[in-house]
Amino acid sequence: MKRPPDHDDPHDIAGNSAAVDDEAHIAAHELGHDTDVAIDLVDELAAAHDHGDEAAVDLHLQRLRRALQRLRQDTSRLVAGRGGDLATVQRQPTNLATLVRRVVSAHPSGRHPIDTNLASVVLNVDPLKVERIVDNLLDNALRHTPPHCPVEIDLRAAPVGALVVVEDEGPGLPDHLCDALARDSDDPDAFAGAVGLWLIRRFARLHGGDLSVQRNVHGRPARFEVWLPARGGQPEAR
Template sequence: MTRPDYSKPGRGSRFKMGGLGVCGRVGRGHPGRIPERGSMAEERRNGPTEEQGRERESRLARAYEREHEVVEELRALDEMKNAFLSALSHELRTPITAILGLARTIENDHGRLSPDEVREFMRRIASKASKLDRLLNDLLDLDRLRHGMLAPARRLGNIADLVRHVTDELDTPDRERIRLDVEDVPIAIDHMQTERIIENLVINALTHTPPGSPVWISACEEGGGVLLTVEDAGPGIPADLRTAIFEPFRQAGIKPHAPGVGIGLSLVARFAESHGGRAWVEDREGGGARFRVFLPSGPAETP
């Protein structure tokens, strides 16, 4: 019996490759061929239809638009980061420079300084150190809030006492600009976070308003909680920035190198949210801004 010669591959023949039989060619009707179907087969035979071409162009246009949006977002974040680092370096350098200058004056000239002058220099050193401490606490608290590590520890207290305590402890000559109108409202809230809310709102108002202009603070009971309000007679906040101003490292309509790094109002909003409340800003009648924070009461923790 004559054996067929497989050494010359031809149509439908087989040839040896590494000891295995491999098909040399698969015909159109061969069962091993994967058939094309639907629009792929039609496009292969006739080319893309007009509708398919428009759809492809639309997909490409959307992809390009999305890529452009991402690039703009990254550019905005980079600008925000650079502005924050610049402001942070300024906010750190200024009090450190003052502390060093005052400390060296006391060290080198203590024999010529009167006791009253020494006390005044020490008071100014403590004030600058408190500013640094507040800035670092803001940065730490912002990071803790982002990681869910600062749940409110509610204790029963009087909101009027908290407001008066914060304003009395402010170490600034601008404290004389503050006008209080607070009601006695018993409420279960986190005292530390509420004091930080009040402090950051008041410092923001004192910092970004004309010297000598008043800052009004009020507190009243509302809807099962307390409504805190801080008003000023400054330039106000543009309507399109009243949400962005509560984002980290954002300052709305403020000139470059203005005091602050854009953390205080972000903490105000996040502390309010941790209580189940909210913070917002609106126009004040007669000009200026009105910042408001609603804090609902909750069950007080047992000591």
């Protein structure tokens, strides 16, 4: 009988270490993101209260409750040692238009109008990860667009799946992020200041999809496009 090796394969150790590092980046980013959303909602809630706008106060309270619930869910999952759930895909039939509306309604909206154009699309996807994709796309646009400039989010049916497109009037991507995307870098450290962009691409690729980005040039809005295929596997030619 062949004796098992006394030591772990160094390649396996390196691979496991990289996976743990990736999960840590995802968890740290998402917890930080959820906290930032909650803080922004508290600011909008305070402003609405100061202006005596009871309807806005109620709306922001509902949004804040959802943000805190998600923060609690993320924290509970990590404490239970299930951070690896973020690196797997658990598919179920999902109405993407309903999902996008839910994400939009949870975001602070005082500084930017959010325009939506949503086709009716149902795909077999991991709703948690697609929600994170849309959430990070929208958060990126809202944070980098000048005040009161609109952000547009479209959901389009495609022959082999669906497209989620976000356009904004922000400055677009800095050179180091364009370089990281062009090099197809898998290192989250290469996306310094924009780990959410790395996460969007990672979650899209877990579904067999991908992320493409067009910079803001010649007065045209920056454009972020995520393709999600109707089935899993490797991205198909589009």
